[in-house]
Amino acid sequence: MSYARAACAALEDAMRADARVVVLGEDVGRGGVFGQYRGLQPAFGPERVIDTPISESAILGAAVGMALAGLKPVVEMRVVDFALCAIDELVNQAAKARYMFGGQGRAAMVARLPNGLWSGSAAQHSQSLEAWFAHIPGLVVVAPGTPQDNCSLLAASLACGDPVVYLEHKELWGLEDEVDASRTVPLGEAETVRAGEDVTVVTWSRTRYAALEAAKVAEAQGVSMEVIDLRTLWPWDRDAVLASAARTGRVLVAHEAVQVAGFGAEIAAVVAERTDARVMRLGAPRIPVGYATTLEDQSRIAPRAIADAGLALARRPRR
Amino acid sequence: MGGVAAFGATLARANVRGPLHLSTGQEAVAAGVCAHLRKTDLLTSTHRGHGHTLAKGAAMDRMMAELFGRATGYNRGKGGSMHIADFSVGMLGANGVVADGIPIAVGAAHALRAHGGDDVVACFFGDGAINRGPFLEGLNWAAVRSLPILFVCEDNRWAATTETGTTTAGAGALARAEAIGVPGRKADGNDVVDVWQAAGGLLSEVRKGAPRMLHAVTYRVKGHVSVDAAGYRDAVRHDKALERDPMVIAAASMAALGIPREKLEAIGREAKAEVAAALAAANAAPLPDPKAAYEEVQDTGAGRWRE
Numbered sequence: 001m002s003y004a005r006a007a008c009a010a011l012e013d014a015m016r017a018d019a020r021v022v023v024l025g026e027d028v029g030r031g032g033v034f035g036q037y038r039g040l041q042p043a044f045g046p047e048r049v050i051d052t053p054i055s056e057s058a059i060l061g062a063a064v065g066m067a068l069a070g071l072k073p074v075v076e077m078r079v080v081d082f083a084l085c086a087i088d089e090l091v092n093q094a095a096k097a098r099y100m101f102g103g104q105g106r107a108a109m110v111a112r113l114p115n116g117l118w119s120g121s122a123a124q125h126s127q128s129l130e131a132w133f134a135h136i137p138g139l140v141v142v143a144p145g146t147p148q149d150n151c152s153l154l155a156a157s158l159a160c161g162d163p164v165v166y167l168e169h170k171e172l173w174g175l176e177d178e179v180d181a182s183r184t185v186p187l188g189e190a191e192t193v194r195a196g197e198d199v200t201v202v203t204w205s206r207t208r209y210a211a212l213e214a215a216k217v218a219e220a221q222g223v224s225m226e227v228i229d230l231r232t233l234w235p236w237d238r239d240a241v242l243a244s245a246a247r248t249g250r251v252l253v254a255h256e257a258v259q260v261a262g263f264g265a266e267i268a269a270v271v272a273e274r275t276d277a278r279v280m281r282l283g284a285p286r287i288p289v290g291y292a293t294t295l296e297d298q299s300r301i302a303p304r305a306i307a308d309a310g311l312a313l314a315r316r317p318r319r
Numbered sequence: 320m321g322g323v324a325a326f327g328a329t330l331a332r333a334n335v336r337g338p339l340h341l342s343t344g345q346e347a348v349a350a351g352v353c354a355h356l357r358k359t360d361l362l363t364s365t366h367r368g369h370g371h372t373l374a375k376g377a378a379m380d381r382m383m384a385e386l387f388g389r390a391t392g393y394n395r396g397k398g399g400s401m402h403i404a405d406f407s408v409g410m411l412g413a414n415g416v417v418a419d420g421i422p423i424a425v426g427a428a429h430a431l432r433a434h435g436g437d438d439v440v441a442c443f444f445g446d447g448a449i450n451r452g453p454f455l456e457g458l459n460w461a462a463v464r465s466l467p468i469l470f471v472c473e474d475n476r477w478a479a480t481t482e483t484g485t486t487t488a489g490a491g492a493l494a495r496a497e498a499i500g501v502p503g504r505k506a507d508g509n510d511v512v513d514v515w516q517a518a519g520g521l522l523s524e525v526r527k528g529a530p531r532m533l534h535a536v537t538y539r540v541k542g543h544v545s546v547d548a549a550g551y552r553d554a555v556r557h558d559k560a561l562e563r564d565p566m567v568i569a570a571a572s573m574a575a576l577g578i579p580r581e582k583l584e585a586i587g588r589e590a591k592a593e594v595a596a597a598l599a600a601a602n603a604a605p606l607p608d609p610k611a612a613y614e615e616v617q618d619t620g621a622g623r624w625r626e
Contacts, residue, residue, distance in 0.1 A: 022433070047433065053463070058456035061422020062429065068411050069361060069430030092416050093423065102394035103615040104406040140619045162617045187619050235620025270626045 001179040003144075003172045004036040006151035007112075009181050011037070011074060014158045015044055018072065021158065024050040025059055025076025025112075032076060034114070034173040056085035060111065064093045068105040072158065079170060080113040080129050087132075094163040095138035110157045115143065115167035116206055116256050117300060123288035125170075126299070128257035130204075133165040134234045134266070140187060141233040143167040143205040147177040149231055152185035160187055167233075169206040190237035192244070196226035199310045200244040200277075202253045202267055204230040211254055213303030214310060223314040233263055238270065245277040249318035252280045254306050256299075259283025276319040282309045320350035320511055323370040324566055325590040326379060329598060330369070331545060335386050339400050340367040344509070344540030347565035348473045349374040351506075351514025352441055352533065355522050361409045361427045361440045363420035365473075366401050368413030371443050376408035383597035389604035396607040397615070417478075418448035421457035421470070428466035437526045439467040447478030449492045455499070461530040462500040469518065469525045470501065470532045473508065475539035480551055496532035503532030509565040512572045538563070 001009065015021045023037060029051040031038035041049035052059050056077065063073040077083040083090065090111065098106035117126045133141045140162045144150040150168060157164040193208055194215050203211045208229040215225040226244055230236050245251045251271045253264035259281055268279040284299040323346040331341060342349070349370035356362065356375060364371040372382060377393065385392025386400050393405050404412035411427060414420045424442035431438045448454055449472065461468050472492035476483055489495065493505055506517040514535055521531040538560040542549035549557075570583055613624055 020433075022429075024429075050429070050464075053456070053459060055456035055460060057453045058422040058425060058460050061419060061453060061457070062426030062460070065363070065411070065423035065426025065428075066430045067426070068406075068423065069427040069434075071426075071430045071433060073426070088416060088419065089422065093414075093419060097412070098617075099615050100394060100398040100402040101404045101406070101412055102392070102397045104394070104404055105411065138617050140617065160619045162619045164619075235623050238623075238626070266626070273626075 001147050001176065003147045003150050003168070003175040004034050006147040006179045007036050007154050007168065008038055008040065009179070010151045010154040012040060012043065013181065014155060015040065015048065020070060021072045021074065022048045022050060022066065023074045023076065024052050024063060026052055026054055026078055028076050033078060036173070037076070056082055057089055060086035060089035061093060063109045063111070064089060064097060064107045067107040067109050068097065073109045074158070075109055075111040077111060077113045079118070079125055080115045080167065081124050081127050083111070083113045091136050095136050099138060106161065107163050108161045110154065110164045110166050112166045112168060114170045116169045116171065117289060117296070118170040119296070120291065122291040126289035128255070130167055130233050130257060131261060131263040134263050138163060139234065140164040141167065142187065142231070143233055144231060145169065145172070145205045145208045145229050147175060147179045148183065149185060151179050151181055152183055153187065153231060156185060156187050167205065172206055185231070188232045188235045188237055190231055190240040191229045192226065192240065193229050194225065194227040196224040196248065198224045198248055198314045199250045199252055200226045200228060200241070200248045201306065201310060202228050202230060202241055202251060203255060204233060205256065207254055207256050207301055210301055210303045211306055214306035217303060217307035218310050221311060223311055225310050236267065241267065241271065242274055245271050245275045249276065250278050250313045250316070252282060252306070252310050252313055254282045254301055254309070256301055257283055258286050260286045278313060278316055278319065280309055280313050282306060320346050320569060321586045321590040322379065322593060323349055323373050325594045326369060326373060329594045330386065331541065333598065335400065336388055337399060339545040340543065341541045341545055342367045342370040344565060345473060345475055345537045346370055347511035347514050347569065348471065348508045348535045348537055351511045352469070352471055352518040354515055355519050356441055357438065358408055359438045361411055361431065361438070363411050363424045363427065363440065363442050364413045365420060365443055365445055366413060366415055366417070367445065368403060368443070369400070372403050372405060372410050372413065375405070375410045377405035377410055379593050380597040380600045383601040384604050387601040387604070388606065389601055390607040390611070391604040395611060397611070418444055418451035418453040420444060421448065421453045424468050425457050425460050425466060428461065428468045431467060437467070439469060439522065439525045441469045441471060443471045443473055445478070446472060446474040446476060446483040446487070446492065449495055450487060458496055458499045458501050458530070465528050466530055467525050467528055468530045469522055470496065470530065472532065472534045474534060474536045477539045477543070479543045480547065491534070493532055493534040501530045501532050503534060505534045505536065508535030508537030509563045509568055511565060511569045
């Protein structure tokens with residue numbers, strides 16, 4: 001099952017189980033631009049799979065109103081870059097409603113904001129903004145990297161009752177893998193994708209594949225890399241990371257977002273505060289994503305770069 | 320309406336933390352619209368929302384307690400004036416961001432339709448809000464989907480400390496709404512009877528599933544916030560505007576209807592007594608336990624407030 005289809009399956013199950021679950025956003029009626037809503041409007045009708053104008057503020061604001069009035073909205077934002085038009089509604093309204101109103105209402109919703117590089121799409125369609133959302137109290141931040149996780153974590157997000165920023169990756173829609181729709185994955189639980197002894201690579205979303213490639217390169221040079229896919233960024237699986245850090249003594253955080261003030265900085269800081277492990281970050285340079293391949297590649301975190309960083313870290317003695 | 324006025328008059332002298340946006344002089348809009356609303360109708364409000372909240376049926380003592388930041392307040396002291404809400408009467412919240420209640424009203428109207436029945440949403444916003452994007456986005460969507468919303472532009476003629484007319488092109492709120500396909504009516508926002516009649520007619524259409532716009536022109540008697548003396552206003556025009564006090568106009572209308580003066584005076588006394596009791600209760604109520612700062616943030620990851 002594809003990554004897009006897996007999310008669709010989770011949503012379809014949730015909509016069958018709970019009449020309060022609705023979808024709203026641009027082009028959802030015809031299945032969404034990536035097929036991530038395919039078949040839902042024919043199955044549930046235009047009042048539950050709601051086609052909206054290109055009005056991001058109103059889409060997210062309406063989702064807040066729906067949630068406060070008893071529905072469970074799933075919001076489609078097309079790409080995270082466009083969600084910036086609705087950042088006020090997400091940050092000032094959705095994230096704070098429950099707290100501000102003293103618990104009288106809550107803006108439980110899943111806001112799907114496809115994140116990350118999108119080949120050939122240049123600066124306004126290629127950003128990775130997870131750190132923005134992880135910074136906001138009230139929000140849950142999820143970044144699934146596999147079809148299974150996209151099914152299980154979407155279901156978990158719908159069930160959790162909090163506003164969830166759900167960051168699918170723009171380049172993973174077609175990724176195929178086996179999916180067991182009945183399998184549950186709790187929010188906040190990382191997956192150790194590969195066991196290793198010398199360096200822990202903490203990553204998420206599409207970068208997990210680059211990290212796995214890097215681990216093969218490193219292994220050929222005698223360095224054993226453990227790869228942890230966080231899957232949920234807030235709350236991230238601190239216990240899993242710290243346990244691995246205690247074993248390997250070295251932690252590399254690799255992500256597609258700009259390295260400066262990226263979420264990797266938060267993880268590196270916590271590891272440094274709580275363990276003796278050496279830490280290193282690897283993210284994109286602080287430049288807009290360029291259009292031409294030679295420019296775009298500057299913002300990609302290649303397996304080779306992760307391997308080099310991991311090997312450099314492995315050469316440093318354990319503390 | 321008397322309660323709203325008495326509440327506002329007391330607040331102007333009370334020791335409330337932070338920005339306090341009074342709706343003194345605008346009472347007729349809240350009262351005239353909300354008189355038609357059921358408890359199950361929903362309402363979204365603005366940063367100047369005390370009147371809307373009271374008129375929708377919120378209790379004065381819990382409101383006052385919230386404004387005083389007390390644990391017994393509607394929002395447990397977490398919201399204050401700008402976020403006052405009483406979900407039990409369908410008041411879905413004041414709002415600290417101009418125009419942000421409009422899309423929320425759109426979503427609430429979708430939810431009402433999903434639940435069935437003919438309940439509606441009353442969406443209050445000010446004249447400043449019509450220059451923000453959510454006004455266009457929300458009204459367009461409401462028109463396209465035929466959502467049951469009464470949009471109420473409570474036009475007090477001032478956007479913060481700028482006269483709205485100097486920064487607004489075209490013929491104003493109603494013309495803009497009509498251009499989008501949301502027809503409506505203009506009303507004298509200082510005359511509660513006119514507001515009541517206009518809102519009643521429009522709401523009967525809204526209940527059939529058609530958004531409508533009420534443009535109620537009133538006047539902001541106080542400054543933008545309670546500490547703003549509003550010295551930037553033209554004194555002659557300001558004094559002239561004050562001549563049209565909505566409470567005086569309402570009293571004249573009641574007298575013309577043959578309602579005895581004693582009855583009006585009794586209403587005024589009752590309102591003042593209710594405010595005084597609310598004030599005393601709020602002063603005596605406890606502040607929130609500091610632990611409450613960590614409650615109702617989020618369930619997922621609760622406890623992870625620091626790393």
